[in-house]
Amino acid sequence: MSKPSPSRRPPGTAGQPLLAYSNAFELTWTRRPNATGFVYHYDVAILPQWDVQRADFKIGAQKGTEIIMRLQEQVQPMKFSPLGAYDGKKNLYSYQKYSFTSEEFIVPWQSGPSNKKNVSVKVVFVRAINFTSLQNLLAGDGAALNPEGDAIISMNMLNIFVQATPKMQAPRIHNVKSFFTPLDSRASQVRPLELWRGFFQSAHLFDFWMHG
Numbered sequence: 408m409s410k411p412s413p414s415r416r417p418p419g420t421a422g423q424p425l426l427a428y429s430n431a432f433e434l435t436w437t438r439r440p441n442a443t444g445f446v447y448h449y450d451v452a453i454l455p456q457w458d459v460q461r462a463d464f465k466i467g468a469q470k471g472t473e474i475i476m477r478l479q480e481q482v483q484p485m486k487f488s489p490l491g492a493y494d495g496k497k498n499l500y501s502y503q504k505y506s507f508t509s510e511e512f513i514v515p516w517q518s519g520p521s522n523k524k525n526v527s528v529k530v531v532f533v534r535a536i537n538f539t540s541l542q543n544l545l546a547g548d549g550a551a552l553n554p555e556g557d558a559i560i561s562m563n564m565l566n567i568f569v570q571a572t573p574k575m576q577a578p579r580i581h582n583v584k585s586f587f588t589p590l591d592s593r594a595s596q597v598r599p600l601e602l603w604r605g606f607f608q609s610a611h612l613f614d615f616w617m618h619g
Contacts, residue, residue, distance in 0.1 A: 445535040449499040456525040468495030492571035565610045
């Protein structure tokens with residue numbers, strides 16, 4: 408018999424309020440007039456189209472993101488509008504449901520005429536996630552803490568959307584959670600090397616920042 412999820416504690420009243428500064432900015436999610444309040448989750452599988460043992464085929468997050476962006480921007484831009492947010496592994500999220508439930512696409516391994524290899528990218532619809540369930544989490548609903556519930560999945564999805572945006576833009580140099588930019592580089596200090604500034608991103612909920 409599973410135990411009920413604990414409710415969140417109310418705000419404290421002891422002590423004095425303090426003003427704190429942090430390297431953060433407000434993030435709002437504006438629902439479009441025709442939006443349903445759902446975000447759509449798709450499973451992604453990338454497999455080689457050349458002679459290799461599929462069990463031995465491994466692809467990194469950066470190469471996987473490159474392939475998924477090529478699929479969305481060049482191979483099938485009409486089917487992937489708007490662009491989905493990819494986590495570099497197996498998950499693709501879109502705030503608009505795509506026209507297909509399951510489909511396989513052939514995508515070049517590299518851009519340009521020199522490419523001689525392709526991969527297959529299978530995209531399968533998994534579920535619709537109720538993004539408004541985050542309101543229940545902020546309200547202290549203990550049931551919203553279910554790891555498989557929409558609120559926790561929405562929080563993970565929100566982080567993927569935040570982290571995916573710079574990965575979709577050039578220059579696309581990144582790892583799993585950070586991206587790097589040549590702006591404000593300090594090449595003159597470490598010649599012949601060049602340092603790129605890195606940024607780590609994550610999203611967090613606050614009562615006074617959440618809007619319906």
